[in-house]
Amino acid sequence: MDEVKLFGFWASPFSQRVIWALKLKGVNYEYIEEDIPNNKSNLLLHYNPVHKKVPVLVHGGKAIVESSVILEYIDEVWPQNPLLPNDPYERSVVRFWAKFIDEKTRPMWEFLDKFGEEQEKAISKNFEILKTIEENIGLEEKKFFGGDKIGVADLIFGWVIDILVAQEEVVGVKFIKADTFPRLHAWMKNFGEEPTIKNNVPDHNIIVDYLKKRRQSFRISAHP
């Protein structure tokens, strides 16, 4: 059987989604922690010369990079507990939401790195993004974004249950409340309680600590 290795970073939402996918499918792998961003290993740079980023999945010595590409690869090689529906039209819908969430939620981090008025704007923008997802993703009919099982779109949004929650604590704002985002709130509960997910999130206080330091370094560079 070919060896599976994952190069990742414990606080990276992109690494995290790959870990969840491998665990959901019961795939054994060796995990290699990369010192991001300042001390990337030569092996990482060799396996991902174009982007030089984590996560990188190495299967039988061949490297697959870009988390969304890795998720589709994992789903094809290990078909148990599928992450995409069988029907081509439904697959296109899940892929659409996976792409939308991936692209739109990346700037959601900015509120952690900004201050004053810029931060207010960033927080406002985050509410708009969440509103679009809440209103359009069809959660009133389904438990998860793809149906009644966790799929790629859920894994891509998954960072909100641990990283966003920690970011909220650092900044002192709460985004997904039961009264304002009932569907997303229910989704967070369902997703977060899945044993595979629950057992594979970093300790909340450790993330908070890491993010506090990160925010502080941004504060220093913004107001030297």
Next chain:
Amino acid sequence: MAVVKLLGAWTSPYVYRVIWALKLKGIPYEYIEEDLSNKSPLLLQYNPIHKKIPVLVHDGKPICESTIILQYIDEIWPQNSLLPTDPYDRAVARFWIKFADDKSPSISKLYRTGGEEQEKAVKECLEMLETIEEHGLIGGKKFFGGDKINMVDMAFSSVAHWLEVIQEVAGVKVFEAQKFPRLNTWIQNFKQVPIIKENLPDRDKMLALLKHRRKMLLASK
């Protein structure tokens, strides 16, 4: 009543990706030209989130985002497949398709911007071309798909045809044949493929339109 409809705009490289895929697989479709300054109720109904073209409508169901449309087409009509069969080769193909998607917008930025913004777009464009030249076209293949074009070749639509026109409109030189020999060979080969050759927007018409657009955009800044 047409089973397959494509909502598009004649100057969009993303629309052409879909046209090429449908033609390659011999799928008849009805093409609906959208006026992007006056979007139809149909477009707004079919793509409420992004309100963009292309949109493929199959049996009344809309599929949005060109690369998602391409994957859908490839799964519904498997003849003349657009992706390799081996999962690792598919992952490599998807990597380059995502790269094309992420980096292609820098090409249209060349004509939409001026001054410092344009300089930034030139830099981004050059980096993109250098990466494709150095990492994407190794191995001596004629196309990204091997002997035949596939989804990756189609994903680089804007590099193949639009970049050259846009450079002229923008008054910048980003792509030079001698600087990017592999890419140059790929472009020449790609544009000779009959499906591609017979399905490209008119160069002179596009030049005129984009020149006009640039004038309007820069005047409004």
